[in-house]
Amino acid sequence: MTGRPELPRPPDVLDWALPAPVLDDGGGRFLGGVPFAAPPGCRPLELDLHLPAPGAVPPPVVVFVHGGGWATGDRRWLGPTPLAHLVGDLARAGLAVAAVDHRLSSEATWPAPRDDVRAAVRFLRARADELGVDASRLGLWGESAGGHLALAVAVEVDPLDTGPRPTAVVAWYAPTDLATVASDGGGDPEGPDAAGSREARLLGRPVSADPDLTADASPARHVDPAAGPTRFLLLHGEADRFVSVRQVARMEQALVTAGAPVRVRTWPGADHLWVGSPAAAAEALTETVQFLREHLT
Secondary structure, three states: OOOOOEEEEEOOOOHHOOOOEOOHHHHHOEEEEEEOOEEEEEEOEEEEEEEEOOOOOOOOEEEEEOOOOOOOOOOOOOOOOHHHHHHHHHOOOOEEEEEOOOOOOOOOOOOOHHHHHHHHHHHHHHHHHHHOOOOEEEEEEEHHHHHHHHHHHHOOOOEEEEEEEEEEEEEOOOOOOOOOOOOOOOOOOOOOOOOOOOHHHHHHHOHHHHHHHHHHHHHHHHOHHHHOOOEEEEEOOOOOOOOOOHHHHHHHHHHHHHHOOEEEEEEEEOOOOHHOOOHHHHHHHHHHHHHHHHOOO
16 A cells, blocks of 8 residues: 555745736726735735836835734725825835735734734745836835834844845834833723733733743834844824824834934824824825835835
8 A cells, every 4th residue: 555645735825826917097007915925824915016107117115014903904904094095195106015914913923913024025025026016125114003013024134035124114103112112101001911902912921921022022122233224214193192102212212223214203282093183194194105205216
């Protein structure tokens, strides 16, 4: 008798066929539901790629990471600002946008969501020619928990990625040091050590239970000078009740200490999601587009 036949291995996600692009009236292209990773025991993770009208050279690409307290949301969600608005503004600036999913805290704990964003970056690099983007000019942009993940990816070198570092990173009202979110005057109303808090669900345990894990999940705690030369833009509301503006100050200090170029802007009266300040929402979007265009194109 022969042994049990070996089952065929499923194809690597890097070899999966790409969906056909959908064209819009302005000549741009949209590739929806592109699988970029297949974590064991989890759904395939997908991204939506929004491409501007073709030009003489492939466009730079911005990886957008959604918020939602690491527990909710998906790649189509951008808080109070329609994602289509952002995509349109960036397309007119000659930039592609890859809006990516990541595992939520009900599916996997830290560092899974950071590793998912890293996997999206590696996928864009590996298939840049097919996708029609220049992944050597790559930016990261996220809001709230997505801003935290964008910063986490940017400040550390991915050992599996041999490509250049992200060129520019934008974070809107992002938590940066999980150990101090509550003491700074923000965080989950239950407190970070409550089993059901956003922070505890991300870590899989209360914030105080594992200081090393909490530090690993805190971008402000381990900015790697070798991760440069990335430029950072940090935007925050001074009246934010969920993520205190003190968190942006902690990130700014860590980046300055590491010698990373960073620009910070805050708005008085603006709460989380820019609630209470329509002017802050509009100005933050404008400044984000200008910053990414300046450093990527």
